[in-house]
Amino acid sequence: MPDEDPPGPGDYWLQRPGSGPDATGLAGRGPAPGPGLSSLNVTPHVQAIGDRPAGILPDELVGWLPLSDQGAAGPYGYAILDAALIPNLPEMLEASGLPHRCLFRIDEAPELAATAPWLVALQGEGRLLRGLFTRGKAPQHLWDRHAAIFLTSHAVLSDLWQMLRRFTRVRDERGRWYYWRFWDARALYSFLAAPDFSPMAQQFLTGLQKLSPQTVLLLPQGDVVGVIRLDRPEGAAPAAGAPQLTDQDRQRLREELRRRDAAKLAGFLATQPVLGKSEPAYLDDLALRALIRRDEMDVRSPNGTAWLVILLYVADRHPRAAKALSALVETRKWSFDQVARMLKHGADRASDKAKSQDKGGR
Incomplete structure (x- = not known):
């Protein structure tokens, strides 16, 4: 007979994720309902240092992410990039010539620029644009850094920037401020794929719907990209009030x-x-x-x-x-x-x- 007894309910060190009241859902996430959520398997460009990718977008994203100039008729393709995960991103953006704006007020706190989210209009054929969809060892190969989400909208950059800024910092029910890292694909996906859909996430999607007849969110997680398609309904009402982080939202984060x-x-x-x-x-x-x-x-x-x-x-x-x-x-x-x-x-x-x-x- 074995000389070790099976663990009982009080064996604290043998409990697995999901077995306790504070660990709900931590054992892994299966498919869950969301707001028109689907996925694409994407094969990024794979290049050695010094090689040039064959195209701008991976084949699977062609048709989902337009590369139109801001002066032309929409829709437009955008990326939201996390400077905390891309070294020297502000300098890279300046050199790229791509239209961009920081979602934090760096005029008041310039030191935030190196860790802030940046909204970037995707157009042309520049090095930074190619690097976003390329896997490799060079500093400009950014696919595996998990540092971007993408979206398609008819809204021009300034209007989209103004809407997104409302959600960078949100209050909870007690009036405390938090950063909501919606520019992190994994964090945003955890809100949008949850069966108990977050009211704050709904406000976020409603804000995007107001700006454009059609909006597409692309959330890369490795080589699987979550896709959310939003159509603006007739007579859509504006999102009510300021976004608020609930206790449930905070637990999810x-x-x-x-x-x-x-x-x-x-x-x-x-x-x-x-x-x-x-x-x-x-x-x-x-x-x-x-x-x-x-x-x-x-x-x-x-x-x-x-x-x-x-x-x-x-x-x-x-x-x-x-x-x-x-x-x-x-x-x-x-x-x-x-x-x-x-x-x-x-x-x-x-x-x-x-x-x-x-x-x-x-």
């Missing part, structure tokens, strides 16, 4: 940020000698559980997060240790040093037991 951090952490864990031997799916799960515990326990230091990874890894292999850890955490009076001593004591006992068995077998 926290979950999306946690997923992103977990992907980075899992990539790091894969480089470690012991953990690197694990399956990628396990590392993804381990990283996500560690970050959930980090938030629940208000752990703020990188060392503390590293400890949580270690504790969960041990608990996965030794459920009895998980029970002892759960009991300790429930006291609310513990430290990582205590846990380390407990684990060392358990390891020493296991070592002594193994030596005793080895001697007895001789």
Whole structure:
């Protein structure tokens, strides 16, 4: 018979994402209803440094994203680019000659330019425009940086800029300000693909509908691009009031940020000698559980997060240790040093037991 009991409901360190009240939906996202949401599989240009892409747009996006000059009749193609993920983006935009405006007021705070979202009109055949749809190692190859969303609209740049600026910073129900990173495709997708559709997201879409008879949002997530098509209904009413972030919206944003951090952490864990031997799916799960515990326990230091990874890894292999850890955490009076001593004591006992068995077998 096995000498390890199955985990019970109080085995804190063995709970998986989705098993607790604060972890709803964190185990992964399947298809969910949304506002006319569909997807495209897109093959970006793949170029080595110094090579020139064969065309501007990947074949799958031709017809979805026009490259019309602002002086011509619409519709027009736009990108919203995240300067926090594209080094030297303001300088690249100036050199590109593409019409652009920052969605933050950098005249009042110039230091924000290097981390701000920028609205860019897509036209011509310039280097920056090509790089947006190219995968490669050169600095101008930007597809894999997850730093852009795209949209098609009949609205001119100044009108679209004014509408989008309303949503860069939003208040919650208590009057506190937050940045709503709608320019992050993954964050926006998490709002638009949710079955419990966000009123704030609805206001965002209604604002786009008001500006153009037809609007298309393109949200790249790897090589899958989410597509949202919006038609302006007859007699559409304007969006009421200022956008407001609900508690549910804020939880959704926290979950999306946690997923992103977990992907980075899992990539790091894969480089470690012991953990690197694990399956990628396990590392993804381990990283996500560690970050959930980090938030629940208000752990703020990188060392503390590293400890949580270690504790969960041990608990996965030794459920009895998980029970002892759960009991300790429930006291609310513990430290990582205590846990380390407990684990060392358990390891020493296991070592002594193994030596005793080895001697007895001789």
